[in-house]
Amino acid sequence: MNGLSLNEKVMLGTALLGGMAGVSGTFAVLRKRSLIGDMLAHTSLPGVCIAFMLIGSRNTLGLSLGALASGLVAIALMTLVIRWTRTKEDAAIGIMLSTFFGLGIVLLTNIQNDPAVGNKSGLDSYIFGEPGNMLTRDLVLLAIVAAVVISLVFALFKEFKLVAFDSDFALSQGWPITWLDYAMMACVACVTIIGLPIVGVILMAAMIILPAATARMWTNRLHTMVIIAGVLGVIAGVAGTQVGRNLPAGPVIVLMAASLFAVSLLFAPQRGILPRLWGEAQLRFRIAREHLLRSLYEINEPHLSISESVDAKPVRLETLREHRHWKPWLLSWLIDRAERNGLLYESDEAVTLTPLGVRKAAQVTRTHRMWELYMLEYAGVAASQADRAADNVEHMLPESLLMELEAKLKKQGRLPEGLEELPASPHPASLRQREGGPT
């Protein structure tokens, strides 16, 4: 490993750090303990200083053990404070974080003011981070911690999963959730503390949260999330050291992770903003299209009868506008789309439903009326049902109820005609929706 250049060492080191921060951060984020990284990073400072005073030199292992010790003391105190006082969790974290950090600064100032203390360069890096200081032995230490953390996660995967998602259930099943929690937090603690001299206090907190929160955007499965978070951490680490050569590496690494988060926020398939906006727009369009079809059907309804043809008469746009309020642009766009799908044709300020259109419109109207009736008669049940447009009633209501509703509609003379006259669908009922033309 001595053959590596400094740049390669830094890259490898930050990649390792990013990877394990992503993996362990996954559990912190899921357990709603994202800020524990922030807290650990700050509370480790007194430990670093005390370890430095004891050892008298900057030795990553020694200082890290000191940091770990004071971080764990802070966590223990925080747990006690939450358990025994009326201070809430948020305030407890803040109190430990700021008081320990204050103590750390007091000790750090003392060390810096003391001319007797020898080589103190690098202590500051625990606050601001300095990846350029990476030594081969630091890299070895990083690799060891990464191996330990990842094998721990691997070994206790099932247990961690249970605790992260449903700790009450885990408790009722007799799992030692306190110890599992501690094991999880210990992973986060080790990673945070080993990363402190590389990216600094705040940015280490970011490395715990960002890749994990990003991964959460992409998946609902824990093992996928762990892997994605790890990979994102590695990418952020490598890219961060390579992009901004003359910028401080710590913040750049975090900005890389933040950009990955922003991209995911926009584009992730289920939780991303754009896909969700797209989905909402689609839904809105579908509802508007159904409104158009139903309006056309209802305007035509007096002219349609069982015995005669199902051909619809032209409907003037003016009539359509009187029948329902439309946004002008939406109406013309809807008509264009419907025309392209062969549901209707437009000729001088009027639209006419095609036979396919009549059938489709009748279907929409039938669904709507049955749902209306159902809401009226069985409202107690219906209130909790999903949006009407989310699914067709056929898929939501039992067959017998549908027949009952249909009979009622028929009695009221409101059962849309134009369905029976067409030849029966060659497909089973469940396929009818798809066969009705592109939606």
Added chain:
Amino acid sequence: MSALLLASDLWNADGLWIITIGALTNAACALVGCFLILRRMSMMGDALSHSVLAGLAVAFAFTQSYSIIPLFIGAVAAGLLTTFLTQTLHQYARVPSDASMGVVFTSMFAVGVVIIKMFVSDGVHFDAACVYEGALGYSPFFTREVFGWEIPLAALTVGPIAILNLVVIVALWKEWKLSSFDPALATTMGFSATLLHYLLMTLVALTTVASFEAVGSILVVAMLIVPAATAHQLTDRLGPMVLVSVVIAVLSAVFGYIFAVWEDTNYAAMMAVVAGGFYALSVVFSPRYGLLTTLWKNTQLSLRVVKEDLLAMLYRVEEIGTASPLTTTAAREAVGGGWLAYAGIWQLTRRGRISQANDALKLTEFGREAAKKLVRSHRLWETYLVEYLGLPLDHIHEPAHRVEHFIGDEIREKLEEKLDASQGDPHGRDIPE
């Protein structure tokens, strides 16, 4: 570290200014901190104190000057942006609230650091260390003349902010109170809890920036959270809480300064440590919520239970009428042993409830009356459990044993009204008068 140092180095003009600036800063922070604590948004203080760096950096990069107005505007904008993004991420992207806060403020901090490195030329006083630790020690040296007085710039920045906080809090006192404890009710009563939320965030951002130079970002967090949390340990009322938190903030400044001179170290950091010390003291000694009080109350309760168990046990022994009296050792073991049993027997003897003779315990007349009441409560409760709740016979002793200590006269009378005591208890024993 000698008395000599105390006299000459501690109390000089610069020192007094440091104390004043520290006290003003801490008080300004504590005023808004109380509401952060009550709204369980303490970590928002942490988040804002870091993310305003981005606003400061942008403002500085644009103006390349220290003029205070753009810096404040940048910082407040960054603060509000943080709040807004945190909430939006949580609501619309379904990121857990703590993670969304972490994502936003750390990213903004990173942006701030990068902008400073990129656009702010070297040699300018924009030291990263100052962001964390502050430079309270140097603050008396940068002064400006106001009405013939040489006043440090830091005091001129943080003083008005402290006054602003005070004015806004006093002016909107009722609104703050209501929206902190019941935001939904506040909204229904016609003042927007959201608006107050953003107002609070603006104040926090302003305070953070004003305090930045003096005490640095983390120590702002200390001053925002710790004095308010200490006050919260000491009182239940909002008014006293705000007052106490300000007093503790000022005391932290004074003692922080003294200890810092003593130890020759960073003033602001020492103030944070002192505030932490005050918090620790409040945790242990708070009259109502302190650990000592809780311990004392719990011990008193345990002791009372042990004493009452002893009395009831002696009564039952008398009732059965065995030849051999209850020995002190057996009684001690029967109530769980330990020092509580010793203390219980000692207190009962001293108060004339029981007498000890030949290593045997006996009820006195006075003690028998007290024991009767207990046993009566116990057996009435057993009867009630059987008659009204239909519990089987072997399930009623334990609950009655636990509850007998807490049945007062009023409940006993109600039970007597409902039940026929002359029938005896479900086990067939008499219910004593």
